[in-house]
Amino acid sequence: MLQLRLSAAQRGVLIAVAIFAAMFAVYGWKQPVGLTSNVINTASNKGALLALVAMAQTLPVLTGGLDLSVGAIFVLSNCLASSIVVGDPLSTAVGVVTVLLVGTLCGATNGIIIVYGRLQPLIVTLAMGAVYFGIALALRPQPGGSVNFELADFMTRSTYAVPHSAVLLLLVVLLIWIPYRRSVLGRAAFAIGSAEQAAYMSGVPIARAKVLAFALSGLLASIGGLLLTAVTYSGAAKMSIANDYTLNSIGAVVIGGTSLFGGVGSAVGSIFGAFVMRTVGDLLIVFDINPVLQPLFVGLVLLVAVCAGSLRVLRIKNKLDLYR
């Protein structure tokens, strides 16, 4: 007899996958043209943008922090990419590497200030988010710019109905998330999120693990910014985009089964969480609900997702356990 033993994180991923599959099935069924490869590709591109930002959010959350600057790093990367990812293949490649480096640097700066400045992640990333957004404004006072067309087309196209953006996500999981998850510092991040004091006592390298988590978060957000540039062929420093992605990334993380108190969760869950969040918008369209209601529904999904975690409150017998 096969024994199915799932960790809390795996269960979270499965729930997110199931919700997404159900929602996407309804979407495909109500969609007048059906699930053509075009429809799937558009959905994948839209979902992958949020999925990358949500993965960026996951890493700090796993250590027990929160990153309110992922949206700003995403926008900054978009603005930077729209200026430097152009021209011949060599200068395009240099541009891509520069964008990713800048993103990583932004994330690392957050981590360094938080760890060595001994400040709260929330307020540091809130303030640094303003700084990154200000730099993005300096780069792109007006929306515009361009991007290497071949690269952009390649990133957003699909081959045999397999969207390249989905492949990009898979590559990020295989090349960044899984090696990180298995590394010493990756495991340290989980330990910190579970019990920082205990992790410190057992000699876990707390400072380095936290800085790495934030740095990788910046890297993932900048990959997202790069993809956004490929999707829109331009850059725009809009506060509403930054805020929207930051908010939705937190929602995606929660839906993906990652605990906001740290220590439990996975980036794969966040990917499906992101696709769930994006499918909410698509469902509104096929059910002919006024699109201005989208923030309302996204907010409601978020509230339901956090409250689902509160069901444990009802099961607790000793009221004192509520107050950790």
Place this chain on the structure above:
Amino acid sequence: MSALKLNTLFRQFDQATLIAFACIVVLLLIGALAEPAFLSPQYLIQQLHTAAFLGVVATGVMLVILLGHIDLSIPWTIGAGGMMATGATGILGPEFGVVLAVPFGILCGVTIGFVNGLGVAYLRAPAMIFTLGMNAVAQGLMVYHTGGFAPQDRATPFMRELAVGHLVPGIPNPLLIWIVLGAVTMFMLNRTTLGRQIYAIGNQERAVFLSGVDTRKVVLIGFMISGACAAATGVLLAGWANRSYQAMGDPYLLPTIAAVILGGTNVLGGRGKYIGTVAGVILITILQSMLSVVQPQRYFAGLGLELPADTFRQVVFGAVIIAMLLLYGRQKVSR
């Protein structure tokens, strides 16, 4: 007797508050070097007038932070307060709408705060996420209410009077409102059971619960006050601009939290003085005002770099907050 009172007053000034006030003086002196008018009474009163809007919303946010939570639904609670107050005539009818515009706007804020409190205190959802979600819900409702455009966005004469009039000569009404609200809050925090409970819950909710206090109710009240204060700011802002508009609260989230924390309130709750928040609010208002008066982008334009003014507002602002927090907001290593 008076020595005793002086002593109590003096105890309100902790180290962070003193540093914050010192920073204000330094900022004003630097500003005066660039622009002598910085030290004129008109300019200072005008700054306090602007600061009052931030001060009112920061009052509520401070209570929530003292409780060990946070309220990220500030932007659209401000928006809801302003838009509901100006839209009251359309919703309640012309005869009630004009009279009840202000209480109606504030009541909408209280409702948002009430839902926040229910989620955080009773469902034990993390405040950060729950209030972010409420922010999106409030945004959705407001955008739906206006249908993407503004049906009725004019402020009533009373709202206008509240925001720009002078009940006491020389003191703009919003400043007066902030002074009264601040005095009541200081009294509440220092002298009443509710105030003591707020500090105690921020320190150790478990212990307060064990001593027989309904801590959930206190947290709920904290969030309701925060919603009320944010909506009141929205009403004042709508009166100030003579109209309400979408995203009117967006520029307030970071400054509010920054003001409270720069004023020495512990982000994790339990510690902080109201006078510190006052210092933080004034500090941030003067910083923002200086950036628009000094216009650092001028110097860059001289170098051939055309940078938007907003760049400096964001970058300098974030950098100064980090610098000041590093100066005195560092956490103790508790090991």
